[in-house]
Amino acid sequence: MPSRRPQARRLPSPEELALLVKTLKAGNRPANADYREQSLKLHGWICAKCGREFERENLHLLTVHHKDGNHHHNPKDGSNWENLCVYCHDDEHSRLLLAEYLNG
Template sequence: MAPSFRPRAPKPVAKTQEEADEIIRKMKAGQKAPDNYRERSLKLHGWICAKCGREFDLDNLHLLTVHHKDGNHNYNPPDGSNWENLCVYCHDDEHSRSILADYLQGDKRKK
């Protein structure tokens, strides 16, 4: 029995750059604005690491991060109850603790 061949769909006509730009503008307009929880957390909790107490100024503020206490980056309550400001070193330590604990306990779920 010979294989059957389906005819190919016609190639779409190329859009002009202006049409493509308009499509992109419409898509961006329909998107939800990103939640800037970092700025809100810095205003609520101050420019200080909640773990080591290091204080930050404008020159090194990029080293202060927002840690989601429950691990859910989509849960950003307006009162900031799911956030704590941690320096990059304490934030790294916070996340590596669970990895180390899983390893030491022989956690089978990670395999």
Template sequence: MTTTSKVDQLLAEAQKRRESSYREKALKMYPWICGRCGREFSGKRLSELTVHHRDHNHDNNPEDGSNWELLCLYCHDNEHQRQVDAHYQGNDAGRDKGPKVTHKGLAGLAELLAKKE
């Protein structure tokens, strides 16, 4: 085993311990219902319910659970994809928006269609 893989393994184990501790707390605090779609979970399907960090900071785990919400796998993926989409569309907070688009591709279309008639 190389040094890099040993470090990676230790980091993965530490992350798993951290995640299991806040997951266990969240499952004790909140009903086992997805906060977005409202599906209920129990038994083996409980593993499909994830803890989402509202501020997207996985290190922000207050004891009162105020940064957590339980989401099913699908809603959780959707939430993170929305964040990625907003980033690439330039809607994320604190980012320089850059120049606005001023060109209107179809601006003269009505005029051109009127000339053909």
């Protein structure tokens, strides 16, 4: 009986991989994922905690924090958002973790 060799599989091209990643990311976004742009318009390019102002060059360092922790709760009035710089955002989340730890 002749042995069958497995057929070699073609690896996807970098373009095909990029398209797959883009598709997967899009499927993981909340329906109203444009909340960052909305929050920046509503609350301005300033950190709500430390007051640091941002320019276009460093705007990527300004994040949107969901006050209730639910990234799918995005009311159009922005009441669940506050713009925080990455440092204040990290501090906010570390405080929540510490509080949960201390409360057992």
